[in-house]
Amino acid sequence: MALGDFTFVDEFMFGICNDTYFANESDRLALLDFKNRVTQDPLHVMASWNNFVHFCSWVGITCSPSNGRVVILNLEGQKLVGSIPPSIGNLTFLTGINLVNNTFRGEIPQEIGRLLRLQHLNLTYNSFGGKTPSNLTHCVELATIRLGYNGLIGRIPDQLASLSKLKILELGANNLTGTIRTWIGNLSSLYALSLGLNNLQGTIPDELGRLSSLGFFQLYGNYLSGIVPPSIYNISSIYYFSVTQNQLQGHLPLDVGITLPNLEIFAGGVNNFTGTIPVSLSNASRLRIIDFAENGLTGTKPGNLENLEDLIRLNFEDNKLETGKIGDLSFFDFLTNISALEVLGLSGNRFGGELPNSIANLSDKLKIFTIGRNLIHGSIPVGIGNLVNLYLLGIEGNQLGGTCLMLLGSFKT
Known part of the structure; x- marks a missing residue:
């Protein structure tokens, strides 16, 4: 009886070990295919991927201590050139893939959709082409999809709508077409x-206003038209807002600095925005960049x-600020309090009057100062010679005199 029990247990344990061996061997073969x-x-990163070293010790590989399966593939910044084989789908315990900043080409294999445990996929800064894999919809644990700075084409696949745990969706700097999908507004965890x-067209969906956890909102450099939905200006968690270089229009909400109190970047240049600069921006005390050049903004100074x-x-x-009256530039007296200022762009408006002496007290970090064509x-x-770090001064197209050329001698070049 005891001998029989022992034999049964022994065979049972052998079966487990056998299964583990073949599973681990499947991982090893998939990695060798990747190497090929x-x-x-x-x-010479791949030099460590050899038969003399266990694959869990290969460069870029992390294995689970419990079962010895590959859980992370991280080859960021290794200057590799190549492609991803379909056999990557055999690494079924992968939770993270990071191939950032290499030169992987070809299409992203649909077999990546077999990685049901995958949580983070980062393939930015490569040369991938083809379409965004629709099979990613099977990777229900995905929290991060970062495919930016490649050559992907086609539309944003609607199949991604089922990825309810998604926190980061980065598809920027590709050749995507079509519209911004309304289902993105249902990704309640999106940050x-x-x-x-x-090359996205159409309008910004109202549904995006439901993304109550959104912090990073970047749509610049497309062909979007219409207005920014008012509901987006009410997502108080947004700290990065960039819709630069589109065809958007409408007024900036007067209370935007109150409804978006965490703003650090607020950029909407090269659009068709009109109306005045919201005074409430002063309430967004973390602001580091305000850039709404090349619009149709009117009214008084910021x-x-x-x-x-x-x-x-x-x-x-290149807006339509001020009306050419004396005193238009009196706000320079207050700009002297902004000690971190490096870029001040006011060219192509209607500022009048004289340049105030308070220019001398602007930030000594100022590098670019343009006030031409006013x-x-x-x-x-x-x-103005006190601005010792200034390397670009634009004053053309005004009626100014003085010893500008001599003053320029004190600037760094």
């Missing part, structure tokens, strides 16, 4: 949405911005 698809390896630098101590870029070039007259203040 690497055509250039200048850092970052990056679709910039594509007001109360002296409270924004972290502001490094303030750009309202209605400014008088002399260039001698104190």
